[in-house]
Amino acid sequence: QVQLVESGGGLVKPGGSLRLSCAASGFTFSDYYMSWIRQAPGKGLEWVSYISSSGSTIYYADSVKGRFTISRDNAKNSLYLQMNSLRAEDTAVYYCARVDTAMDPYFDYWGQGTLVTVSS
Amino acid sequence: SYVLTQPPSVSVAPGKTARITCGGNNIGSKSVHWYQQKPGQAPVLVIYYDSDRPSGIPERFSGSNSGNTATLTISRVEAGDEADYYCQVWDSSSDHPGVFGTGTKVTVL
Numbered sequence: 001q002v003q004l005v006e007s008g009g010g011l012v013k014p015g016g017s018l019r020l021s022c023a024a025s026g027f028t029f030s031d032y033y034m035s036w037i038r039q040a041p042g043k044g045l046e047w048v049s050y051i052s053s054s055g056s057t058i059y060y061a062d063s064v065k066g067r068f069t070i071s072r073d074n075a076k077n078s079l080y081l082q083m084n085s086l087r088a089e090d091t092a093v094y095y096c097a098r099v100d101t102a103m104d105p106y107f108d109y110w111g112q113g114t115l116v117t118v119s120s
Numbered sequence: 121s122y123v124l125t126q127p128p129s130v131s132v133a134p135g136k137t138a139r140i141t142c143g144g145n146n147i148g149s150k151s152v153h154w155y156q157q158k159p160g161q162a163p164v165l166v167i168y169y170d171s172d173r174p175s176g177i178p179e180r181f182s183g184s185n186s187g188n189t190a191t192l193t194i195s196r197v198e199a200g201d202e203a204d205y206y207c208q209v210w211d212s213s214s215d216h217p218g219v220f221g222t223g224t225k226v227t228v229l
Binding site: 035037044045046047048050059060061062065095100104105106107108110111112113 | 153162212219
């Protein structure tokens with residue numbers, strides 16, 4: 001069965017960095033596009049970033065562009081999110097999600113999320 | 121950027137029908153997907169491509185999309201349907217294409 005397991009969350013000071021990982025299993029990871037989606041405490045879902053199966057196509061939300069970097073290692077079945085220059089407003093649960101289809105994508109499987117708290 | 125607007129809350133009695141709207145400019149020209157999120161849990165896909173249901177999702181969940189409004193309909197509502205619901209589209213004309221709606225809390229009375 002499809003499994004996505006995020007890790008790497010924690011408490012970090014404003015301006016600091018954190019790297020999230022998502023370990024995928026139960027499907028051919030290299031065949032699928034992937035995304036990061038976040039949810040601030042008590043708030044709605046916010047799409048963060050998207051990467052194609054080969055890594056050649058990448059998109060970011062305006063709120064994280066220039067600070068976050070999405071990447072993947074298909075040999076390790078892993079997705080990453082490098083987060084730099086973190087702000088208080090980046091505090092959220094970060095989910096990795098599998099993207100079904102490259103056209104009009106939707107997110108068919110989600111991990112349980114990892115909490116990132118940005119606070120001094 | 122593209123904006124999706126949902127009512128903050130919908131209340132419905134058990135056994136009745138809940139309708140959750142998702143408004144967007146000419147949303148009928150896009151594919152709309154819907155997610156259910158229960159407290160403390162990750163979202164779950166309940167409708168994709170406007171009206172298709174993933175395996176395991178009850179037939180009570182259905183969707184439609186036309187004009188400026190997409191609708192998720194939950195028939196014969198059960199207590200277990202109480203959750204937050206989000207619509208989502210992919211705005212391919214944008215360089216930040218992922219868009220979620222504002223979310224709707226469904227309360228079963």
